[in-house]
Amino acid sequence: MEFESIAKQFVDHYYNTFDTNRGALAGLYRENSMMTFQSDKKLGAATIAQKLAELPFQKVKHEIRSFESQPTPNDGIIILVAGALLVDEEQNPLNYAQTFQLVKDPTGAWFLFNDIFTLLV
Amino acid sequence: MEFESIAKQFVDHYYNTFDTNRGALAGLYRENSMMTFQSDKKLGAATIAQKLAELPFQKVKHEIRSFESQPTPNDGIIILVAGALLVDEEQNPLNYAQTFQLVKDPTGAWFLFNDIFTLLV
Numbered sequence: 001m002e003f004e005s006i007a008k009q010f011v012d013h014y015y016n017t018f019d020t021n022r023g024a025l026a027g028l029y030r031e032n033s034m035m036t037f038q039s040d041k042k043l044g045a046a047t048i049a050q051k052l053a054e055l056p057f058q059k060v061k062h063e064i065r066s067f068e069s070q071p072t073p074n075d076g077i078i079i080l081v082a083g084a085l086l087v088d089e090e091q092n093p094l095n096y097a098q099t100f101q102l103v104k105d106p107t108g109a110w111f112l113f114n115d116i117f118t119l120l121v
Numbered sequence: 122m123e124f125e126s127i128a129k130q131f132v133d134h135y136y137n138t139f140d141t142n143r144g145a146l147a148g149l150y151r152e153n154s155m156m157t158f159q160s161d162k163k164l165g166a167a168t169i170a171q172k173l174a175e176l177p178f179q180k181v182k183h184e185i186r187s188f189e190s191q192p193t194p195n196d197g198i199i200i201l202v203a204g205a206l207l208v209d210e211e212q213n214p215l216n217y218a219q220t221f222q223l224v225k226d227p228t229g230a231w232f233l234f235n236d237i238f239t240l241l242v
Binding site for chain 1: 186224
């Protein structure tokens with residue numbers, strides 16, 4: 001299914017970019033995008049980019065353990081990822097869940113309308 | 122925010138119903154609803170209800186550990202839940218993540234368009 005292949009490409013791209021060039025994630029958001037990061041809610045690409053830049057670690061490596069996707073009513077794609085991340089010199093991975101909704105902007109480019117990240121404790 | 126209060130009510134209702142009267146969950150889905158349960162994909166309320174009925178446990182208790190919500194482009198609500206469930210006589214809880222998208226049907230009633238459930242290993 002096409003949405004599954006788009007979801008897979010997006011997830012690979014998102015975490016590779018997060019781990020190697022975090023600042024470039026800003027291009028995946030628009031003015032009406034929302035990000036909830038551990039209960040901290042941000043609106044708009046600039047605000048989200050600032051939050052991502054301020055995260056208190058330098059090195060980070062995400063490991064995807066599972067992901068699933070479905071189409072949404074707005075011709076978008078909803079994605080649920082479960083994974084683990086290693087930050088800086090920490091030896092123990094932190095488990096997380098993250099959900100995204102990808103939608104198309106007026107030019108036909110995919111962007112993140114919704115992004116919710118939660119560490120699992 | 123109104124969407125947060127709707128999300129909270131929905132999450133409480135969904136898991137209470139799941140734990141006490143699983144068959145009644147069918148009313149939360151419509152013909153175009155999708156459920157992905159551990160990679161098994163179902164379409165439509167009847168198919169989803171059958172899948173829920175066939176889950177291989179009798180007693181189940183969900184414990185919600187965190188949930189977050191955001192509005193979506195279609196005047197819907199996206200929700201990410203992290204929790205644990207205890208099934209039958211099992212002593213060890215199973216951790217899970219679940220994402221939902223609630224949208225309104227033509228009568229104005231909320232239903233689940235998207236539902237993705239993943240056990241965390």
